[in-house]
Amino acid sequence: MQALKLKVFLLFIAYTLFMLLTMGMYWWNIDAFRERLTIMDEFHDVVSDILETRRYEKNFMFYPEPNSLKEALVYLDRAEKTVGLLQPKIIAIVGQETYGNLGISISEYRELLHQLAQGDKSVAVRTRQYGARLVESAQDLLKKKQQSVHNALDRILFLPIAVMLTVLILITLVYILQARKVLEHLKYVQRAADGVAKGDYEVIQNLSSEDPISILMRSAFRNMADELDTRQEQLVEARKLVSIGTLTSGIAHELNNPLNNVSLTADTLLEELDDLPRAEMRELLQDIINETGRASEVVRNLLDFSREEQRPLARLSMATVVGQTLRLVGNQLALHGIKVEVDVPEDLPSIRGDLHYLQQVFINLFLNADQAMEQGGLLRVVGRQNDEHLCVDVIDTGCGMDKATQERIFDPFFTTKPVGEGTGLGLSIIYGILKKHGGTISVESKEGKGTTLTVCLPIMNADEGV
Numbered sequence: 465m466q467a468l469k470l471k472v473f474l475l476f477i478a479y480t481l482f483m484l485l486t487m488g489m490y491w492w493n494i495d496a497f498r499e500r501l502t503i504m505d506e507f508h509d510v511v512s513d514i515l516e517t518r519r520y521e522k523n524f525m526f527y528p529e530p531n532s533l534k535e536a537l538v539y540l541d542r543a544e545k546t547v548g549l550l551q552p553k554i555i556a557i558v559g560q561e562t563y564g565n566l567g568i569s570i571s572e573y574r575e576l577l578h579q580l581a582q583g584d585k586s587v588a589v590r591t592r593q594y595g596a597r598l599v600e601s602a603q604d605l606l607k608k609k610q611q612s613v614h615n616a617l618d619r620i621l622f623l624p625i626a627v628m629l630t631v632l633i634l635i636t637l638v639y640i641l642q643a644r645k646v647l648e649h650l651k652y653v654q655r656a657a658d659g660v661a662k663g664d665y666e667v668i669q670n671l672s673s674e675d676p677i678s679i680l681m682r683s684a685f686r687n688m689a690d691e692l693d694t695r696q697e698q699l700v701e702a703r704k705l706v707s708i709g710t711l712t713s714g715i716a717h718e719l720n721n722p723l724n725n726v727s728l729t730a731d732t733l734l735e736e737l738d739d740l741p742r743a744e745m746r747e748l749l750q751d752i753i754n755e756t757g758r759a760s761e762v763v764r765n766l767l768d769f770s771r772e773e774q775r776p777l778a779r780l781s782m783a784t785v786v787g788q789t790l791r792l793v794g795n796q797l798a799l800h801g802i803k804v805e806v807d808v809p810e811d812l813p814s815i816r817g818d819l820h821y822l823q824q825v826f827i828n829l830f831l832n833a834d835q836a837m838e839q840g841g842l843l844r845v846v847g848r849q850n851d852e853h854l855c856v857d858v859i860d861t862g863c864g865m866d867k868a869t870q871e872r873i874f875d876p877f878f879t880t881k882p883v884g885e886g887t888g889l890g891l892s893i894i895y896g897i898l899k900k901h902g903g904t905i906s907v908e909s910k911e912g913k914g915t916t917l918t919v920c921l922p923i924m925n926a927d928e929g930v
Contacts (some may be wrong), residue, residue, distance in 0.1 A: 513543035513601045533581040722755035789826040801840025808847030813923040836862025851921040865909040
């Protein structure tokens with residue numbers, strides 16, 4: 465945030481300096497233009513004095529009066545003095561050589577006027593020629609000065625346009641760059657939101673920009689991902705409790721069978737204790753121990769499933785994962801008239817995973833299949849190796865799904881169940897768990913013909929440590 469504030473402050477400083485520079489340049493051009501106008505008035509004075517000199521020269525030619533030449537020399541001196549004062553300006557316009565020639569022309573013209581005043585009529589023609597040449601030089605100098613003033617005026621008129629065009633171009637470039645960044649950020653937000661919704665947090669790292677907004681967005685999404693991880697774990701536990709409630713009837717049935725056997729065997733042993741041979745007594749006691757072990761295994765499986773402790777990923781056999789999960793739901797499925805066929809070979813490669821979470825995955829899949837086969841049916845669980853992955857197909861003969869439902873089943877809170885009978889989080893949680901394990905889940909279904917959900921997990925290398 466501090467970096468963003470600093471960038472805004474620096475942008476404001478740059479804009480202020482740009483405007484001050486522009487204003488300074490404009491003021492300098494206006495001041496220079498005013499000076500050029502003043503100097504041009506002096507150039508006009510030079511031309512005017514030379515023209516007055518020529519007028520008195522012509523008067524002397526027509527009316528030979530000594531006073532006429534005196535007046536002519538007065539105006540010529542004024543013109544020469546002004547030219548001397550304007551020396552740097554004239555040199556800047558026409559160069560040193562032309563300025564020197566102008567000075568020589570004035571001096572020679574003055575000399576000719578002096579000779580003419582002394583009565584030398586032979587220099588009259590040359591005097592007129594020098595006078596005409598001097599007028600032409602002065603007028604040419606004035607034209608060049610006027611052109612210089614016009615050029616300065618053009619610059620003054622062009623400067624605001626140039627500034628506006630520059631500002632417009634800069635604003636356009638900034639707008640295009642910012643628009644691209646905003647669109648990039650919006651696309652990132654969309655991708656990140658979609659990824660986070662599906663449990664895929666890798667997209668959060670895909671924003672490589674290091675500008676302050678990108679850093680803030682990345683930090684916000686990381687915090688969101690961490691929070692969602694925590695919430696997902698809570699949802700897994702909540703979903704697990706719901707699953708335990710659903711399994712209650714099956715667990716009660718599975719516990720009731722060994723307990724009944726224990727009760728019947730104990731009653732038989734008690735009634736015939738005095739008459740039974742020792743070998744039969746030992747056999748009855750062994751039956752009680754075996755049935756008690758069955759009941760203990762059911763309770764142990766249930767406790768293992770409900771335990772909240774976080775364990776590291778371990779080497780697992782898919783046959784073990786599926787087998788232990790079916791022990792939890794087998795009676796539930798049987799009570800609903802569902803036949804289960806399992807084809808998960810023991811010799812399939814191992815996977816790396818958390819038994820606690822993978823059991824949650826398959827319990828959700830088995831219970832979903834149970835709910836899809838309301839009138840009973842067949843549930844097949846088939847394990848196979850597919851390149852570098854181990855895949856398990858959970859196939860039911862239930863009601864199936866249409867295309868629109870298939871596209872949305874992994875979306876959070878999407879459910880086809882009536883209001884109050886489902887949260888729509890089961891398959892979304894499965895998706896997130898498998899994503900953390902580096903796995904995937906896909907669906908194939910036809911309405912009225914059943915559904916196949918395929919879980920794939922990376923195979924663990926033989927030399928990979930646990």
